[in-house]
Amino acid sequence: MRLTRRHFTKLGVAASAGLAAPAIWTKGSFAQSDKIRVGCSASLTGPLSGTKNMVIGYELWRDDVNAAGGLLGKEVELIVYDDQSSPSNAPAIYSKLVDVDQVDFLFTPYGANLTATIMPFAQQRDRFIVGILTLASNDKLKHDKFFQAAPWGPDGATNWARGFFDIAERDGVKKMAILAADTEFSKTAAEGGRRVSEEMGMEVVDFQMYPPTNRDFSAILRNIKAAEPEAVFVCSYPADSTAILRGIQEIGLNDSVRLFGGGMVGPQYASLMENLGPALNGVVNFHLYVPEPTLKFEGIENFLSRYEPIAKQQQVDPLGFYIPPFTYAAGQLISAAVEATGSIDQAEVSQWLHANPVETVVGQINFDEIGNWTERRVLMVQFQGVDDSGLDQFRQAGKEVVIDPADYASGELIPFADARKA
Amino acid sequence: MVVLDLVLNALATGLMLGSIYALLALGLAITFGILHIPNVAHPAIVIAGAYAVVMTNRYGVDPVLAAVLWMIPFYMLGILFYEFYARSFESRGGGNTLQSLTLFFGASLVIEVALVVAYGTDLRSVSVGYVGSSLRLGFVAIPYRFLIPALITPVVVFLLWLYLTRTNVGLAIRAVAHDERAVSVSGVNPAAIKRHAFGIATALAVIAGAALVITGPIDPFAGRIHIGRVFAVVVLAGMGTIPGTLAAGIIIGIAESLVMSFMSPSWAPGVAFAILLATLALKPTGLFGAGR
Numbered sequence: 001m002r003l004t005r006r007h008f009t010k011l012g013v014a015a016s017a018g019l020a021a022p023a024i025w026t027k028g029s030f031a032q033s034d035k036i037r038v039g040c041s042a043s044l045t046g047p048l049s050g051t052k053n054m055v056i057g058y059e060l061w062r063d064d065v066n067a068a069g070g071l072l073g074k075e076v077e078l079i080v081y082d083d084q085s086s087p088s089n090a091p092a093i094y095s096k097l098v099d100v101d102q103v104d105f106l107f108t109p110y111g112a113n114l115t116a117t118i119m120p121f122a123q124q125r126d127r128f129i130v131g132i133l134t135l136a137s138n139d140k141l142k143h144d145k146f147f148q149a150a151p152w153g154p155d156g157a158t159n160w161a162r163g164f165f166d167i168a169e170r171d172g173v174k175k176m177a178i179l180a181a182d183t184e185f186s187k188t189a190a191e192g193g194r195r196v197s198e199e200m201g202m203e204v205v206d207f208q209m210y211p212p213t214n215r216d217f218s219a220i221l222r223n224i225k226a227a228e229p230e231a232v233f234v235c236s237y238p239a240d241s242t243a244i245l246r247g248i249q250e251i252g253l254n255d256s257v258r259l260f261g262g263g264m265v266g267p268q269y270a271s272l273m274e275n276l277g278p279a280l281n282g283v284v285n286f287h288l289y290v291p292e293p294t295l296k297f298e299g300i301e302n303f304l305s306r307y308e309p310i311a312k313q314q315q316v317d318p319l320g321f322y323i324p325p326f327t328y329a330a331g332q333l334i335s336a337a338v339e340a341t342g343s344i345d346q347a348e349v350s351q352w353l354h355a356n357p358v359e360t361v362v363g364q365i366n367f368d369e370i371g372n373w374t375e376r377r378v379l380m381v382q383f384q385g386v387d388d389s390g391l392d393q394f395r396q397a398g399k400e401v402v403i404d405p406a407d408y409a410s411g412e413l414i415p416f417a418d419a420r421k422a
Numbered sequence: 423m424v425v426l427d428l429v430l431n432a433l434a435t436g437l438m439l440g441s442i443y444a445l446l447a448l449g450l451a452i453t454f455g456i457l458h459i460p461n462v463a464h465p466a467i468v469i470a471g472a473y474a475v476v477m478t479n480r481y482g483v484d485p486v487l488a489a490v491l492w493m494i495p496f497y498m499l500g501i502l503f504y505e506f507y508a509r510s511f512e513s514r515g516g517g518n519t520l521q522s523l524t525l526f527f528g529a530s531l532v533i534e535v536a537l538v539v540a541y542g543t544d545l546r547s548v549s550v551g552y553v554g555s556s557l558r559l560g561f562v563a564i565p566y567r568f569l570i571p572a573l574i575t576p577v578v579v580f581l582l583w584l585y586l587t588r589t590n591v592g593l594a595i596r597a598v599a600h601d602e603r604a605v606s607v608s609g610v611n612p613a614a615i616k617r618h619a620f621g622i623a624t625a626l627a628v629i630a631g632a633a634l635v636i637t638g639p640i641d642p643f644a645g646r647i648h649i650g651r652v653f654a655v656v657v658l659a660g661m662g663t664i665p666g667t668l669a670a671g672i673i674i675g676i677a678e679s680l681v682m683s684f685m686s687p688s689w690a691p692g693v694a695f696a697i698l699l700a701t702l703a704l705k706p707t708g709l710f711g712a713g714r
């Protein structure tokens with residue numbers, strides 16, 4: 001048969017309709033099976049694959065739920081696809097999860113960059129979705145079925161590191177320096193830091209951005225020394241965090257600096273903690289969980305003890321303080337809401353979560369109207385007394401002392417220079 | 423006094439960084455500069471070499487010594503890789519630039535994925551006593567983690583220059599670059615010479631990997647941030663000039679360091695390419711390259 005332009009047009013229309021049909025017909029419909037399906041993407045490969053230990057949290061939650069008889073008598077099935085750390089892959093994966101796999105509940109990918117690409121879809125399809133360390137992903141959309149697993153709190157985009165500035169204010173800091181990687185996340189945090197500093201009456205005496213590929217901070221640290229700040233707020237990524245802390249060892253900082261750190265990514269990861277050892281002493285930096293006596297939430301120690309052997313086998317972060325407890329808690333949010341409502345209806349489950357606190361391995365979580373935690377519980381911890389003895393020391397209390405928030409404080413701030421001399 | 427302090431420290435840091443850039447680029451100076459093979463996988467091979475050094479360092483072996491030990495296995499791997507390239511592409515007449523780029527780009531991805539599978543994505547580093555301290559000369563402080571790798575480069579450059587200019591095989595490598603047919607007429611097998619040269623370039627990648635991992639931790643994707651800069655060093659030097667590679671690296675290192683100190687650190691990554699563009703506009707053969 002000869003294919004004319006008219007035939008071609010008809011074929012195109014038919015193909016488009018065929019492709020669109022599942023999306024149209026399945027809106028609001030869910031798997032009618034003996035399983036409750038929960039799906040997400042994870043960065044199993046690519047630059048963000050250091051976060052793939054998040055899957056261990058999901059898997060342990062799934063195993064625990066199924067061992068206890070499932071949810072509403074149904075087995076929980078976890079479906080995870082590799083997004084290859086690429087935001088462009090996420091939309092197709094989440095379409096497949098909803099339209100083909102017909103999952104009942106969704107977790108977001110790791111972090112704000114990937115999540116930004118699927119949030120409009122989740123809202124359009126009116127899907128329940130739990131955010132995995134996604135900073136401010138729902139602030140503009142205000143999707144009523146989004147719930148954040150991480151403790152960024154309300155106004156997280158600008159305030160997640162506010163604890164650092166609260167400590168600075170309490171310590172009487174008047175001169176602040178800000179150093180940040182030239183990326184969207186760091187720039188936002190640095191600008192937020194400048195605004196908060198000025199609100200608190202501190203003078204920002206040095207404000208430097210550096211390219212994220214930079215590995216030599218000699219010149220930058222010398223500029224900071226010349227400005228003679230009392231505190232330095234740093235927003236950096238793992239490799240640059242290491243280079244900055246090595247640079248301080250090599251070149252030093254003024255004794256006037258009493259507070260250093262804040263927004264450094266890296267000192268939460270076991271590989272860097274082991275590598276840097278005593279170079280971390282004195283740094284006050286954000287974290288989400290540390291094994292301090294003020295953070296002994298029910299189930300967390302049991303979770304971490306089961307996580308460790310799996311992590312060792314999979315060659316991922318052996319400590320697992322940063323992400324896995326929060327992915328386990330993300331699952332607990334679903335369990336609690338489904339059991340309480342006796343339903344997997346997206347609206348019912350969401351309404352219940354908005355109205356009720358949930359006890360998880362990372363503590364009690366209360367949600368505001370857009371699914372953020374009602375209180376910021378980003379920890380500012382100070383490395384104290386770290387030696388060369390390796391990773392095990394970080395499993396004990398007293399090495400990462402909580403300074404802020406005050407309700408969870410487990411020790412006192414030691415001025416940066418003193419903590420490094422000790 | 424403060425400005426003088428900053429200038430001298432910036433110059434010292436730039437000198438060290440530039441020397442390390444040159445070491446990263448040396449293998450490419452052979453494959454791209456002499457053999458005209460656009461080996462974009464070279465930074466990934468450097469990272470593979472760095473991982474080999476990290477794993478050996480776990481047994482207490484110094485990174486530089488570990489790199490020297492790994493040079494022979496990497497030389498052999500380089501020979502095998504070139505053999506694959508030559509049989510799959512060159513001998514079938516497919517060794518044009520675009521196909522070669524595709525092959526080496528694919529090879530770099532394969533190396534990265536293999537490293538992820540074997541070692542995970544955590545940052546890896548070596549344990550050496552001098553990391554974290556610096557040599558102080560007046561008000562100039564030079565971190566040992568930059569100084570030690572930087573000192574390796576002149577030694578390697580000198581040895582390589584001697585090899586290429588004072589040995590028959592070295593002369594044959596340079597001759598192949600100029601006129602492959604003339605070399606074969608004189609009884610030398612060009613394929614064997616190119617294979618050998620590629621092996622040397624791959625072996626040099628381990629030394630560069632050791633230098634890189636001494637300066638700071640690496641992950642499987644760490645080569646990506648150096649790919650543009652190493653090509654810039656090779657082209658700026660002039661294709662195939664080994665001592666010129668050291669000079670070009672140092673020029674770029676010092677320029678980046680001065681920009682970082684006195685302008686904005688954000689401008690630093692653009693410096694290598696700004697210098698490269700300016701130089702090529704004035705001298706298309708590069709700073710030290712001879713016209714052909």
